[in-house]
Amino acid sequence: MEALDFRYLLLEYYKKLRLSENEVMVILMIDHLLEQKNTLITPDLLSLKMNISSKELDKILVSLLERDLIVYDMGKKVKVSLKSLHKKLYETFQVALSKEQESLVSEKKAAYLKNIYEVFEKQLNRTLSPLEFSMIGEWVNDGFDDETIIRALNEALSKGKKTIRSVDRILVQYKAKEDMEKTGMSNVKEVWDDDMESLLEVAKAKWIDD
Numbered sequence: 417m418e419a420l421d422f423r424y425l426l427l428e429y430y431k432k433l434r435l436s437e438n439e440v441m442v443i444l445m446i447d448h449l450l451e452q453k454n455t456l457i458t459p460d461l462l463s464l465k466m467n468i469s470s471k472e473l474d475k476i477l478v479s480l481l482e483r484d485l486i487v488y489d490m491g492k493k494v495k496v497s498l499k500s501l502h503k504k505l506y507e508t509f510q511v512a513l514s515k516e517q518e519s520l521v522s523e524k525k526a527a528y529l530k531n532i533y534e535v536f537e538k539q540l541n542r543t544l545s546p547l548e549f550s551m552i553g554e555w556v557n558d559g560f561d562d563e564t565i566i567r568a569l570n571e572a573l574s575k576g577k578k579t580i581r582s583v584d585r586i587l588v589q590y591k592a593k594e595d596m597e598k599t600g601m602s603n604v605k606e607v608w609d610d611d612m613e614s615l616l617e618v619a620k621a622k623w624i625d626d
Contacts, residue, residue: 422447422498425505432508433485438468442476446486446496455495528562529553535566540578548580560587 423444430440445465449457459473466473480486485501488494532552537544544552555565568586572578 422502425509429505429508433504439476447498457496525556528556531562532565536569539569539573551580555587
């Protein structure tokens with residue numbers, strides 16, 4: 417938290433905290449005065465540095481106090497603290513960063529899936545079934561990127577195999593090999609059975625006309 421610039425976070429997220437521009441300027445001035453070792457900051461002191469009246473500054477400080485954005489520490493020496501605001505800004509930053517990362521992951525996953533679907537349908541020369549779309553989605557959720565999945569498809573086709581099961585088997589082998597190289601052991605095992613393959617064969621059939 418200390419590594420993040422307070423002023424940057426304030427200017428970046430003050431709108432999310434519903435701060436007015438005047439309130440932001442007051443906070444920046446408080447921060448400036450605190451750096452100069454001024455601990456007890458009053459409307460009168462702020463008015464010496466700002467083009468805002470003491471009366472208006474008093475209203476702003478009361479509003480900031482009510483929203484727990486500034487705090488008066490009543491210890492041995494009364495002083496103003498911006499720690500609660502620092503915390504709120506950091507929490508807002510974390511939420512924004514998390515959403516941004518989720519968005520990037522979602523966009524990346526969508527791009528992977530689009531590429532994989534197109535290659536599979538072109539290579540297999542048919543439309544994929546809903547169950548096959550779902551299976552490909554599971555591969556991506558398991559951490560396989562589009563290049564790895566397409567490589568597994570090409571390997572299966574080179575062996576004359578044209579089923580999703582054959583591609584899944586190759587991906588399982590890739591994963592087991594990767595685990596062995598990293599840890600010397602692997603718990604990965606094939607989860608397909610004859611019933612699943614039969615279900616996929618049924619799912620490939622067109623149930624309605626185009």
